[in-house]
Amino acid sequence: MRITVTVDGTNYTDEVEPRTLLVHYLRESVGKVGTVVGCDTSNCGACTVHLDGRSVKSCSVLAVQADGSEVTTVEGLERDGRLHPVQQAFHENHALQCGFCTPGMIMQSIDLLADNPDPDEQAVREGLEGNLCRCTGYQNIVKAVRDAAHHMRPGAGPDAERLSREEAASHVGGGGE
Incomplete structure (x- = not known):
């Protein structure tokens, strides 16, 4: 399935398997390895990102559910060399x-x-x-x-x-x- 997602201000369009978790898409397709795979059960919260401005555990969201959305990872917080x-x-x-x-x-x-x-x-x-x-x-x-x-x-x-x-x-x- 083809998805288009804005991640940390950059647009990405990719083919993904319908069962691909957002956390795996972010790490493997987009290269945002700051989003950590902790438990794959949504219990630990290590994979938390912002999806359209709200925090979500990215191991509990399918990449296809993020189609058309804006995702912010911890790597996208820094601006002009300054930390959030x-x-x-x-x-x-x-x-x-x-x-x-x-x-x-x-x-x-x-x-x-x-x-x-x-x-x-x-x-x-x-x-x-x-x-x-x-x-x-x-x-x-x-x-x-x-x-x-x-x-x-x-x-x-x-x-x-x-x-x-x-x-x-x-x-x-x-x-x-």
Whole structure:
């Protein structure tokens, strides 16, 4: 089946088997290896990407279901050599250990902050429930999300404006290769 998908701002048209999972299409056909295959059962969240601006576990979506859609991977977040504020906060707060869950955690965190720009600790933990980390104990992940929320507030500085859902979509969807 022929599909056309915009991934990180670049259009791709490919023939895919109808049973191909989005995570495998992104990794094998498009080369977006930052989208990690964790469990293939949608339990871990390592493969989380944004599909038309909302986070999804790409191991639970068929590539054909993404036909005509816009997909953003963790690799599509950086702009002009600058990390997305959530990526920067994960880096600054040491919110990773082995790093395997980090792409999915970052993508889910961006979606969480689009819905709740000022989450407390409990809201962050609940918002990330579907993303598992086997190494960190989550403390620094929660700290990073809250730090990103703080930096993304209006008036926090030129690198840290709050991204509304529309602004977030333009931030991650524009400027492809």
